[in-house]
Amino acid sequence: MIYMPAFSDLLTFMRLPHRKDLSGADLAIIGVPFDTGGSFRIGARFAPGAIRAASGGLRRYHPYHRLAPFEVLRAVDFGDVATVPGYARESADAITEQLRQVLHPGCVPIFLGGDHSVSYPELRALAAVHGPLALVHFDAHTDTWPSQYGQPLGHGTPFHRALEEGLLLPGHSIQIGLRGPLPAPGDEHLPSRAGFEVVPMDELTPFDAGALAARIRRRVGDRPVFLSFDVDVLDPACAPATGTPEIGGLLTREVLAVLRRLVGLRFAGFDVVEVLPHLDPAQVTAITAANLVFEFSALVAASRPARGAQPS
Amino acid sequence: MIYMPAFSDLLTFMRLPHRKDLSGADLAIIGVPFDTGGSFRIGARFAPGAIRAASGGLRRYHPYHRLAPFEVLRAVDFGDVATVPGYARESADAITEQLRQVLHPGCVPIFLGGDHSVSYPELRALAAVHGPLALVHFDAHTDTWPSQYGQPLGHGTPFHRALEEGLLLPGHSIQIGLRGPLPAPGDEHLPSRAGFEVVPMDELTPFDAGALAARIRRRVGDRPVFLSFDVDVLDPACAPATGTPEIGGLLTREVLAVLRRLVGLRFAGFDVVEVLPHLDPAQVTAITAANLVFEFSALVAASRPARGAQPS
Amino acid sequence: MIYMPAFSDLLTFMRLPHRKDLSGADLAIIGVPFDTGGSFRIGARFAPGAIRAASGGLRRYHPYHRLAPFEVLRAVDFGDVATVPGYARESADAITEQLRQVLHPGCVPIFLGGDHSVSYPELRALAAVHGPLALVHFDAHTDTWPSQYGQPLGHGTPFHRALEEGLLLPGHSIQIGLRGPLPAPGDEHLPSRAGFEVVPMDELTPFDAGALAARIRRRVGDRPVFLSFDVDVLDPACAPATGTPEIGGLLTREVLAVLRRLVGLRFAGFDVVEVLPHLDPAQVTAITAANLVFEFSALVAASRPARGAQPS
Amino acid sequence: MIYMPAFSDLLTFMRLPHRKDLSGADLAIIGVPFDTGGSFRIGARFAPGAIRAASGGLRRYHPYHRLAPFEVLRAVDFGDVATVPGYARESADAITEQLRQVLHPGCVPIFLGGDHSVSYPELRALAAVHGPLALVHFDAHTDTWPSQYGQPLGHGTPFHRALEEGLLLPGHSIQIGLRGPLPAPGDEHLPSRAGFEVVPMDELTPFDAGALAARIRRRVGDRPVFLSFDVDVLDPACAPATGTPEIGGLLTREVLAVLRRLVGLRFAGFDVVEVLPHLDPAQVTAITAANLVFEFSALVAASRPARGAQPS
């Protein structure tokens, strides 16, 4: 028997089969290598490749959820969508269009960003499938500004755009981990004015994973959920390679504890964004993102109504 | 309208006006690019530049204190003082002299070190303005040794020298976060023998920000305060790029929580020291220092007797 | 008087005398520069040198245990054992053989790995001196797999091999900090099936150092103890430069708190493994390992029956 | 007397005075921190800051040209122009507009890019002052493609756009150092079809600085010259931190030899582009760019009709 070592033949995320047709898939890894939306440090266009490379360190069985997600689910790696570097609007349209052609109600996408501006075209494509979505948003920043440097698209505006277009259910949405200096007085009220529930970092000390998970579950109820994870919600100690690090963030063990308590939500999609490989010499940030993708996959598997019953 | 992106035109800290004359200033950022005092890893001479570059990631409004410090305060960036690389004594004298020419009672300096030896000339200049000061000292090390490698000046001796010269009020001073191996038995008693209150790291587990802040406030009372922040009080996870890292330190969120509870102290000056940019590939340590400078600025703004009433 | 600066003349760990003959030594630092056993990221062959270089930042007196370990103990740096790069079996035999020639009951070795596969030959040599040992094992991974890539030796199998050969007392052994995805369902039960007590990371939140130390003490009793420390038990924030990082780990301050409560155990040997210097640009992982070696040394010194009574 | 060490007070390029008004200036350093045009590796938005930081290593007198350029010339550092990150067209317009407001015939700008797309707005502003310009273009790539990823603006198209708008004198322009694989057959003829003279890398072995300088001088004659220097014309050994490195390039000593032979040309402006600080751990690429800026300055000083006669 030939064993394929962890670092070998890693063309896709955890060596999932590569498919551009998602029709038979329950779960799809989709790269969105885009960073034209970044306002400060940049380079997330290389994140999908870096996260795939980091996935070599992952093993297939999740001992907490007691399942191997890619045995429970028919999962594929789509590769990346094309973008239009340097053209924010054209990119948002191109991403949306490509996703619309392949997404379907039975397939949960996990997007590998990209800067956070990619959530907007992702939500356009997902809402076309599921209708408006509940948002569970882990981030140091609210990303609901109406504009960035005077323009509509950027990594600070995706959820403003999504709200304008009715892609989200603000009354079932929640933002977690907000902190850090803001551009203007009142900006801390942007999300609540938009109808979001807000859990700033200040309220997470001491951290109570059970209470936070309960709050999330209460908020989203049985609506279809888009979970958007900006790695800057983590402390820079845990995720140094990101565009706009904010000190004083969460530890990965806190994040894992809350994620694992979200079994049973109606997950419609996920993204993990703002990994900048050029600033990640020990690859810790990419490894963290790869682990999150694995956690999301296990969460999808553990949340299926009749898990184990699907055709092999 | 032209928006200046975060990474642009960053000649000064947060693009503050550059002034060599501090007469009209409430707050001044002053670089002290000196590392001749370092005993192990070295390179803090590049820290003022790195902290200014990292300040591009900061926004202007502080949501906890609910103010934009540089609207409340007339703040400037002085640039750097000149030093005499390789000559500890001459440098201490040159730094003191330059500072004495510009400091005045109405202006709170925030010094960007430099290794920790810069606190000694800073204190000489500040005490000339305010008289002896209460010291609030965050550090893994006590820095009160009588000599370093047989010599009087170095980053291990600034507070010994300052005490000798009567620049500090030991009965109103406190050192926080001390830990790690020591050169000799009894060294753990150096600060208390000097009259300082000491809060070693062992007493900070579990961390209680409120209790620590109360202890600091009690200690310093209404005396003019010099807050000296060596980034090695932080865990190396949070501040890897420093001269003498000590494992087992504070998290940035713990430090922020205690700093924000110090509103109302009579702040006479601050420094943030021991950032080594050459060891900071993801710039996390410089970003942390830049955030601390912003926190200090907000603390000054929030602590002004009649804040908001100053002429614009 | 000439003071030797911290960064100078660092040919050995903390400038201990270099001796290939351990007959008069109470404690020996022994490098095992081997990484042929690594399954993913690699480079631990350079760890002994990097840990020695990082030891320059250490001072000689331990304020918690109130002793200078290398004054209490006759300690030496053996340098490294020879290995056979690329040949796992031959290396295990060569390491065992070299160690057997020098180890003796009065000398506690602290091994600088190397990937974790080095614990197997270390245990073969130690058990020849002490008989079977109690294992106190800090690690994210159980390292008790029966094979790795179809072969018997690797950094995932040392404790399986050691158990097979009767080198361990499973009923007095304990593994701490296990977490992360596993190769196959049931792998989480491998250690307990082998008779080990297991403390997965999930049980360590919130972290209670006293409780954990008590559990360890209860488990090992008065048996001779081998303490094996894989730096990946730490969160990647604290130890980024390791072969198979697992997010959600321990902080160094938590580890220090538990280690310091283990005074009085019958320590027969230690290792610290899986430091990869090429992935450690700020040297934080090597510095952490050097500190752990110092902690182990202090623990040995503090645990001696009649400490202070040995001939100087 | 106070000496300001090389690493101190470096708010501007070589500590030139900072002026937003160029009316009295002979030479101006102008940052264009833009990288939305990059097609592969990215991060040139941080290049102006990195080049200024690297300028600390420069001294003021040029021994080959026997002059101190900033004593001969009234030189200033403008700081940076604002850009619109993520919006190529809007950025090109904004850059053009800001430059048009400050450039004048008596002032030679040296632009610190930015990716190479910045040459297009720079040329729009310069041609408004001088009329169409002769181009001396050092680059591994021709950058005259009609489009990039289907769009008009990017770092592969600036000279196509400039030609379309009549900003260049192709009959007096020359491209030097072209090499590497091309997108399509025939692309190697794009520049010559546009009327440029082309000196591919193949023709530069062995390198003859005198012959190349003569060829450049012959080509440009007495026309106003824009010298555009993409650091990727250098071998990646000399300039590793660039967006699209091409192996087999020039050595810096070859480039210096040819540049120094260009005294007397009518220099209207310069840029140095495609430095990516995040990929420059030893800062060699930024240091190279800073040296080139100094060479350009010396070239301007040495080329002035009546140098030394200007009012001090």
Add this chain to the structure above:
Amino acid sequence: MIYMPAFSDLLTFMRLPHRKDLSGADLAIIGVPFDTGGSFRIGARFAPGAIRAASGGLRRYHPYHRLAPFEVLRAVDFGDVATVPGYARESADAITEQLRQVLHPGCVPIFLGGDHSVSYPELRALAAVHGPLALVHFDAHTDTWPSQYGQPLGHGTPFHRALEEGLLLPGHSIQIGLRGPLPAPGDEHLPSRAGFEVVPMDELTPFDAGALAARIRRRVGDRPVFLSFDVDVLDPACAPATGTPEIGGLLTREVLAVLRRLVGLRFAGFDVVEVLPHLDPAQVTAITAANLVFEFSALVAASRPARGAQPS
């Protein structure tokens, strides 16, 4: 039309189709992610992935040979072969066996090493198809030692093993670029004693690409050629990230000049070995290797007897 940016969807080398069946292929990229054979610095197991990632910077048309190799040739990316980390002998056998199952006379493999020990199993598989091969070997080291650390397999022994097994035609083989200190007197004569022609670095100053190419062509004649390229033949300036760098090597432009003059040889296979991504922060070494793979591909395309006539 959708353009796929250079950094996107890079699952394979230059986005070639991924095929595990080579039956219809003229050329195959095959990763051999193995570094158990390394004697000093290590990490080549990650090279195939890093070279594929670096291939994003390549464009498809080769202007010197005037062809797009992957339009002329039916080329695929096989992905990687499995190895047995830590087991040199078992790995050599496993690699040989996997290659034997897929190689055939019509397909030229380009192997992405791996340390140089991989040439031995590659040659075993290639000689099974072609019979003994002429070797064109670019390397700082001869790699014909009879043993390494007392063992038969390692990156210093592949050509000794290959000669023993009759896989090479020493009378038609040539080694280029040898230099640096040697283990023992007489080692400089190992290759010539084995029958190889040797061109040490000393004979390559000044470098004459035409003469060297003629010498190679004369040596190999019309025999099937295996071209093995160890990146350490290059100067460390051009290829810093390699296992055993030797100062004083070739420049990439020199190597390109000689390679391009080898059109018409009967190429049976290539490898590029000893890239260590962990030591390659600006990725220059991986980029160099990717360019060499492209050069080899173009050389195969340009050397086909009736190029252009194959079915599309």
Add this chain to the structure above:
Amino acid sequence: MIYMPAFSDLLTFMRLPHRKDLSGADLAIIGVPFDTGGSFRIGARFAPGAIRAASGGLRRYHPYHRLAPFEVLRAVDFGDVATVPGYARESADAITEQLRQVLHPGCVPIFLGGDHSVSYPELRALAAVHGPLALVHFDAHTDTWPSQYGQPLGHGTPFHRALEEGLLLPGHSIQIGLRGPLPAPGDEHLPSRAGFEVVPMDELTPFDAGALAARIRRRVGDRPVFLSFDVDVLDPACAPATGTPEIGGLLTREVLAVLRRLVGLRFAGFDVVEVLPHLDPAQVTAITAANLVFEFSALVAASRPARGAQPS
């Protein structure tokens, strides 16, 4: 037989015996870990350790000189001398004093700097043994300034100090590779005014090793020679990790070619200075320095009057 792998047991340079008594030694490696003299980038205090670590990649036989220097010579590694960090004068005195106690006419020291200021105390100690010395000085900078930042000691002044004290024979001294901008007009004449012969970089194009070696030999004649090698004489491509890089320097192959032609000079000592390990992520600069030390050793061995005749 046990083979010690290259990366193992590297406590000294190439595992030479460690001796603090040089009485029986022909050659001694002596670290001078000092960087208080640096004017810009800093960190050479870690160079001796880094060069020793890099020496693992060296093998023992020199094929050009056809000897194994450490079989011909009784060579030892002294370890490091103590310095006084932060105190230039005290350090110069301490270094001189320590060296004077151990140097003797029969022993050639090879000093591992340190910044270039260490040449001054080295020369004081060497001249006490040999009388005034001929200087062969490879450097981008002349290092004969009368002061640095207004002070007498620094890495820009060692040869001025040495000349003042009559330690050098200027009429037999030569400086090679000078280039780059200078502090003031006329500085290019400092060395010749001091009586040195000067070979600026401009005169080394094209590079003719034979001519340069002849010029050096002619200059020094039969006087005792101190060869001082600042790695910044090399192009930054070859030696990026240095304090004041100057573009346009020599390639290592050029340097090797000239050094190897210096057999027969009366070498009294060597140093290699200005390696900054923190800026050397691929360790290329330290590897280069280690190779130079090996070259110097071979040169000493090859230059002995009756080589081979010494007692074993």
